[in-house]
Amino acid sequence: MPTYDQYQLLVSNCVRDAESRGVLKQCFPILVDRTASGDDKRVTTRGVLGSRLFSEGEYQIMNEVFNKAQEGADSVAPTDPSEIFKAPLVVDWDQNMIAGDEEGLKRILEKYNE
Numbered sequence: 812m813p814t815y816d817q818y819q820l821l822v823s824n825c826v827r828d829a830e831s832r833g834v835l836k837q838c839f840p841i842l843v844d845r846t847a848s849g850d851d852k853r854v855t856t857r858g859v860l861g862s863r864l865f866s867e868g869e870y871q872i873m874n875e876v877f878n879k880a881q882e883g884a885d886s887v888a889p890t891d892p893s894e895i896f897k898a899p900l901v902v903d904w905d906q907n908m909i910a911g912d913e914e915g916l917k918r919i920l921e922k923y924n925e
Contacts (some may be wrong), residue, residue, distance in 0.1 A: 812877050812896040824907045834911040838900040839875060881914045
């Protein structure tokens with residue numbers, strides 16, 4: 812899972828169209844109307860793409876839940892870490908492009924063959 816700073820840069824520089832928003836939604840399923848909780852804290856997301864970034868505190872909670880879920884902690888919901896972050900997420904910082912599958916990666920690499 813990216814750090815909060817990486818996430819902030821990613822959203823502000825690489826998410827510019829419907830395709831890149833789709834990649835972000837695919838890699839962060841929690842962006843689609845979900846609630847995450849950890850250590851008695853709750854984060855609810857509703858259509859955050861295009862309207863605002865997660866705050867650093869919200870992202871930290873998601874990261875804690877993700878890490879605990881990966882470790883298999885029974886008291887954490889959701890128990891499947893892929894409900895929070897789902898790899899792969901490929902970032903081309905030079906072109907400010909992201910990809911979440913082989914086709915997207917091919918589009919990124921095509922720019923280097925031109």
